[in-house]
Amino acid sequence: MRRINTYLMRAVIGGSLVALLLLTLLDWVFAFLAEIDSVGHGHYGLAQAILFTLYTEPQRMYTLFPTAVLIGSLLSLGNLAAHSELIAIRAVGVSVAGVVRAALMAGIIMIVVALPFGEWVGPEAARMGQALKVAAESGQQVVREGSxxxxxxxxxxxxxxxxxxxxxxxxxxxxxxxxxxxxxxxxxxxxxxxxxxxxxxxxxxxxxxxxxxxxxxxxxxxxxxxxxxxxxxxxxxxTQPGEMTLPALAQYVGYLKRNHLDASRYELSFWQRFTTPLSALVMLMLAIPFVFGSQRSGGAGQRLFIGIVVGVGFYFLNRLSNQVGLVFGLAPLLSAMLPLGLFLFVSLFALRRLR
Missing domain, CATH: 2.40.128 (Lipocalin)
Structure with missing residues (x-):
């Protein structure tokens, strides 16, 4: 069982890393194309645009993490299913719950590694990129530390x-x-x-x-x-919420509330710091039904494609929920948790049908 768990965990982690790399490269290309409009303002040229998008990419990479986990686990576990390895694993007595546990263990390992990256490396790199852009566009010397x-x-x-x-x-x-x-x-x-x-x-x-x-x-x-x-x-x-660490963000939300200022955008970002790693675990749970479902019919490619669409749909639904919550004044905690809760319900329902 230990060897099987290790094998499944390596497959999930490896597939997720490959998916994250591909999504990051694609995201960087689009970010750079969007930044072209700012080229020519002051001393902000192509070199500065490339550096700015590289500095801000870790922050965006962290937001892509749940989608990468879903796509990567679908591809890696789907590959095991295509070579009948999952059938062999089930034949030696490993249940669906056992596969889910191994996948969740892999997800927890990835979260432990991703959390420091998303909470410290990403915000610090984003601040450095913003300082670079400010200095290049304005021609003024600017130093920024937190707020x-x-x-x-x-x-x-x-x-x-x-x-x-x-x-x-x-x-x-x-x-x-x-x-x-x-x-x-x-x-x-x-x-x-x-x-x-x-x-x-x-x-x-x-x-x-x-x-x-x-x-x-x-x-x-x-x-x-x-x-x-x-x-x-x-x-x-x-001040952008993504450029602040979690303690700094909590302190800033408290400051805004004490001064009777609108803190909804920053409070929403605060709760998203908790929902992002949890979303990765939900995406792993959601991937299992697609993989095992592909074993029972000939439409494996179709099911994997649907799973990828679900992952991208979660990303956009999450952003839509955040914007709707800000516009209509919904509680930030509700706006952050609503997509996560919806997809958790769907994943649990789908897993129950496999038993």
């Missing part, structure tokens, strides 16, 4: 605590330095929003250092300025 942003614009150094959707900023500090390296102006604002071709700052403290022995401090409820950061640069700096 904190430092930008340089001439003699001004700008720090932003959070960049929120809708061209809103929270916790802005602007420091203007003289040519000899002295601080000339320090400006702090609780929040800012862009509109009518200018930034409107709120709760502003402005400190002017014209005289080395005296500082002029001014408190303002609001302040309008056209020169903070360009809207184009803001759009590039907008």
């Amino acid at each position: 904190d942003i430092w930008a340089r614009d001439g003699d001004r150094y700008i720090h932003i605590d959070h960049a929120l959707p809708g061209r809103r900023l929270m916790g802005i500090s602007v420091y203007t330095i003289s040519p000899v390296g002295h601080l000339r102006l320090a400006l702090h604002a609780a929040s800012a929003r862009y509109g009518d071709k200018a930034w409107m700052l709120h709760d502003v403290q402005k400190s002017v250092f014209d005289d080395p022995e005296r500082v002029q401090v001014e408190q303002l409820m609001t302040m309008k300025t056209p020169a903070l950061i360009s809207p184009r640069l803001f759009d590039l700096l907008d």
Whole structure:
């Protein structure tokens, strides 16, 4: 039994890795073609576009992981079925449940390897790619760590605590330095929003250092300025959920809720971090009925094709559920779990019919 389990696990893992590689290559090609439209903005050329898509590919690869597991397990186990190896395995007393257990053990091993990759490597690489794109398109020096942003614009150094959707900023500090390296102006604002071709700052403290022995401090409820950061640069700096680790994402969701801001997009991404690995296990369970079903009829290729369509359908249904949930204000947990629960029910129903 140990040898049979090892053999089945190796087949599932090997097939899944091959499928993931092929899906990743295809996804990178489409991502690069989509990025061509940005080529020519500032110093953003083909080389930068290639690097940007390579940096952001690990994040997309992680989202393709469940689909790759389904397709890979269908192909690998289907190959065993085509060579009557599954029949031989059943003949020595291995039940359908035993095959499912071996496949799930392989899935758990893949999840253990994929989780650090998806939670740390992917977000960190995506941040590096975004920083590369920002610097190339805007021509400004930008440093980003989590939600904190430092930008340089001439003699001004700008720090932003959070960049929120809708061209809103929270916790802005602007420091203007003289040519000899002295601080000339320090400006702090609780929040800012862009509109009518200018930034409107709120709760502003402005400190002017014209005289080395005296500082002029001014408190303002609001302040309008056209020169903070360009809207184009803001759009590039907008905090994306996929660029944040799970702890950072949880902290950011809490921050948005405490400030009565819309956190649905980030909360949805938070729950998706849990549903993605679980989806891989559900896809493995869903693959078994297709494989054993192909043994009982001559339509093995047709059944495998249907299984591949189901995997791609799950990917798009998951995205559709997320978008519908955001538009209609559904609970993020429900939006993230609905496709998973539906396919889990289908897989359990199909497995029960095999017994």
